[in-house]
Amino acid sequence: MLHSKANWKTLTIESDAKLINDIPFKLSPVVEKLLLQRGIRSSREAEKFLFPSLDDVHPPEKIQWMDKAATRVREAIEQNEKILVYGDYDADGVTSTAVLIKALEELGANCSYYIPNRFTEGYGPNEEAFRQAYANGFTVIITVDNGITAVHEANVAKALGVDLIITDHHEAQNELPDAYAIIHPALSENYPFKELAGVGVAFKFAQYLLGFFPKHLLGFVAIGTIADLVSLTDENRVLSYYGLKELTISNTPGISALKQICKIEGNVTEEDVGFKMGPRLNAVGRLQDAGLAVELLLTEFQEEAQELAEEIDQLNQERQRIVEVIRKEAEKMVDPSKFGVMIVYKENWNEGVLGIVASRLVKQFDRPAIVLNFNPETNELKGSARSIPAFDLFTNCMKVRHLFSKFGGHAQAAGMTIPLENVEKIQEALDGYMKEQLTEEDCKEEIIISGEVEIAEINEGLIDEINRLAPYGMGNPKPVFKIEHIPAEGRQIGSKKNHLKLQFREDGKLLDGIGFGFGNLYYAISPNTPLQVVGELGINEWNGNRKPQIMIQDMRIEEWQLFDYRGRKNVDFSFLANEEVIAVSENPLEYSFIPTISYEAKDQELQKVPHLILCTLPARLNDLIQLIQKIQPVNIYACFQLNDSAYLKTFPTREDFVWLYALFHKRKTIDMKREIQSIMKVKSWSKEHIVFMLRVFSELEFVRMDNGVVHVNPTPEKKDLEAADVYQERLRQLEIEQQLYYSNYEEFKNWFTPYINYLETEKSKEEMINGL
Structure with missing residues (x-):
């Protein structure tokens, strides 16, 4: 599972909405839907929109x-x-x-x-x-x-x-x-x-x-x-x-x-x-x-x-430098855990760039921001504010207009002068309005999606037709589309590996996806998992070649994910530094932010976390099942290592057991220190093979071991070989390795799936709440 950074909202139109009258020019279903979303219903309206005329001024x-x-x-x-x-x-x-x-x-x-x-x-x-x-x-x-x-x-x-x-x-x-x-x-x-x-x-x-x-x-x-x-x-x-x-x-x-x-x-x-x-x-x-x-x-x-x-x-270059300096200073003044309007100020901040800084803070923290310069001579603060879509800054500030020396602007942006002694009063009032009007979820950035398109639909012709809706801006945003598909390829790009390039394939059609600043999510996408991306469609031109692409604005994965690192050493988990994560491991991991537990951990040591790293194979499959259902991860990282594999060892057949027991029964007493090499040579068995059978016979009391000498029990109780714990332990180990280590990816993920049923319960709860 991968959560989107923004709230996604898909535009809808009435089910019976359509462009009335005949359109005198050809429209794809995609562009017709875009026009309907803009409230355009008639052929005349469509023509005026797609072919602007100065006669309409x-x-x-x-x-x-x-x-x-x-x-x-x-x-x-x-x-x-x-x-x-x-x-x-x-x-x-x-x-x-x-x-x-x-x-x-x-x-x-x-x-x-x-x-x-x-x-x-x-x-x-x-x-x-x-x-x-x-x-x-x-x-x-x-x-x-x-x-x-x-x-x-x-x-x-x-x-x-x-x-x-x-x-x-x-x-x-x-x-x-x-x-x-x-x-x-x-x-x-x-x-x-x-x-x-x-x-x-x-x-x-x-x-x-x-x-x-x-x-x-x-x-x-x-x-x-x-x-x-x-x-x-x-x-x-x-x-x-x-x-x-x-x-x-x-x-x-x-x-x-x-x-x-x-x-x-x-x-x-x-x-x-x-x-x-x-x-x-x-x-x-x-x-x-x-x-x-x-x-x-x-x-x-x-x-x-x-x-x-x-x-x-x-x-302009100097302006960019100043903005970055002030942004870093302002960022340190913000408490990310506080729900309310961010108000930050300092002496000698350049008033001319404070609106830009406010915009950067809004984008980073999903809160309205007021950024001000303090003038000690007048004891006043002067600056700019920017808001989130859900909070009308102009209307709410006008409720306390008497606290401002000067104020003016729009719903999303404003300029102001404030006496220093009124800052706390304004802060308190605006925070109160926010709590009355909004929830944490309301504050998240919102991406408006025009619709979902199939990769096979996307070509240069469609993109050129969509661009007839330009110029884009407020009231006519550039269309954002959603694509859901399993990426055929993915890699980090850029000198700092901070960008992501994906490639999608469907019915012989290719679509590149470019996500600037999404490089860190490369490690958050598991193979063979449907990925949802939203972004703007465009044409990438390079050396005379033109290819459709989607400029990714956000992405998410709605199902649980399994990351298969089995047998790999030194897996890089630094990308989980700011996440809730726990690891099952015999030894501490090199990452100090990742706590480790064992399968025997007590309930009070366990907590629900989204990321679970598995370094150690369980002694019993049920141990792993119980751990998963207590921790309830949405992403599992399997990093199992095997130094002594039971699966790669030959399991003795019943005929092997019969032959060896017959030898013991015939000889009555055998010094294995002297005889084991001969047995190994005659039967082409490994030493481990013979030792395992001896342990089974010993546990079932068919034989008695005394300092390497085997003594046959003359009157053994009849027991099945499978009654021995050591025999069952080997079977369990074989099953565990077969299921969790030597299986292919699809088999591996299918084994986990029945035990991730808690996600379906949560999804049902969410759907019920949203439905109500």
């Missing part, structure tokens, strides 16, 4: 206050007023800034941008920045990707006579700012899609200002939308789909340099944005002034773009 004028805001900006342009675009320091914020600046410049606006410093100013508008903008002659300020919680700053702007236009997508709180206009899809009743990223909202405003659809700005939209992890459905899907195409063909200096530094060639994918481009743009604002990222996106000079891209790449 919603009109920007449906967003409330769009016309009022645009009228004020056009008036400012006509009167040559100075317009300030007030952005944010993440990838969504800098692309939002770039989109609006590009649009304003095309309109001839007198404009500039401002990105607050994460470390000295924090997120969103601040009074000092607004006052400085006023002093510098700006009469219109447009926020992008921020501002919806800036109640005080909006009042400051109004008092100064500056018209504040807020464009944002973050969740609004109890009070809205008193701004000139607020452009926010979620606050616009008539706008059909509420989940645009900040850059999507900025793009809508740019489109309305320009009076045409600015397709040339879609590359920025794709970067910000994908990097900000908003739902890639509806309008976001269309914008990202065409935005990725725009990034692929773009030859603007900034995008070209960014692709080059990310080593992106050919078609740009959502993974390129999410794992290469986005993190590099984010890295700038995490370590210094994010204006560097905006400059890269806006520059019109290739040489400058190249220099900026290289500088950004170096910052």
Whole structure:
């Protein structure tokens, strides 16, 4: 048995669900099921999803206050007023800034941008920045990707006579700012899609200002939308789909340099944005002034773009180093046994990377994490939080909003400032909410499985068809499939042997499975055992060859396992270091973490453990049976060694016994010290063969042994040879060796199976509980 690291949840659809009307294009059953799982029922919906069209983008004028805001900006342009675009320091914020600046410049606006410093100013508008903008002659300020919680700053702007236009997508709180206009899809009743990223909202405003659809700005939209992890459905899907195409063909200096530094060639994918481009743009604002990222996106000079891209790449490498240092420090502060929200803090932690550190802690410990930097001058903590899917961080933190100096974010991510004296109160409150709402099992990572596929079904054509559902992201996750099969081959790969490569075969079809970071599980998979793996299907291209593969995310084995190490010496059990394990052995094992017992161990010495190592053969099969049923292992490792095998010795036949007894009866007395060699030579018997028969005769009192001299009992009681204990002992030893040592693997496992019935009982209990 091998437990999965995550909870597996398989998506289901109604039994009668099907795509209505005729689909004008061919769909495999697998892709049809994927569409149904996404709520797509009609041929029109399927066509819109598989073939996104810019015609399906919603009109920007449906967003409330769009016309009022645009009228004020056009008036400012006509009167040559100075317009300030007030952005944010993440990838969504800098692309939002770039989109609006590009649009304003095309309109001839007198404009500039401002990105607050994460470390000295924090997120969103601040009074000092607004006052400085006023002093510098700006009469219109447009926020992008921020501002919806800036109640005080909006009042400051109004008092100064500056018209504040807020464009944002973050969740609004109890009070809205008193701004000139607020452009926010979620606050616009008539706008059909509420989940645009900040850059999507900025793009809508740019489109309305320009009076045409600015397709040339879609590359920025794709970067910000994908990097900000908003739902890639509806309008976001269309914008990202065409935005990725725009990034692929773009030859603007900034995008070209960014692709080059990310080593992106050919078609740009959502993974390129999410794992290469986005993190590099984010890295700038995490370590210094994010204006560097905006400059890269806006520059019109290739040489400058190249220099900026290289500088950004170096910052990203530094960011990675800092994250690892803080992660290790934070990890030591976490109590893995505690059920609740992890809150860790320390002085001089870089606030710009604390969200990343929080994400790493969540993944490692399956708990929500709040990671904060302590400022002794203000006696405040500032940082970021990340949560697990089952715990709505925003909703639960809002219950104690009064304990935060500042707070904002989403269900799964948030930023905050906390007075030091309130940390324990927040900890206590959030821990209480978690205990009310969740169990330990709820906290485990969850893998959503689209369905099970057979290996024979998987080919390049199917994978290409599945990829028509891209771009993948929130709301449209990349499909994860389950495969259950016995691996034909398996091996550890990588310089540190920390990755796993499996190969499955069925009906002449081959499928490779790659599990990065799963190398340690190589020893947890026994032969001839069905293995369940879940992961994403893809194509592996190498030296011009293309082969289907599954990128393994998790695996499990639902039946008990037998690992056959019989006759092998120095078996490596280091992979069990963090497991509950016990060994039956005459001598201590070299691994100090593995306790040893004997078959005669008392009940109080025995406990249920999942892993049982058998080094010593039992004297009786029943001894082993009883031990198994008391310990109830799910994995058994047989490491038996035989130095003196009864099975390999010839068992005397009845004729052998008759011949030897006849000799004794005829001679009456025989000195075996002198005669044994002659008997061995005449009968071609071994010495052990003769000694064994002598022990049987002696026990049955057919003969008496006296210092090597055999004396025949003249009046022996009639007894069967099998009545002798030594005879029975040899038979038992033969049976034990035959069953437990010399049997083949299938016979060996079949012997154990009837005695593992406790697993069926546990499974029945679990099914009953789940059923109820």
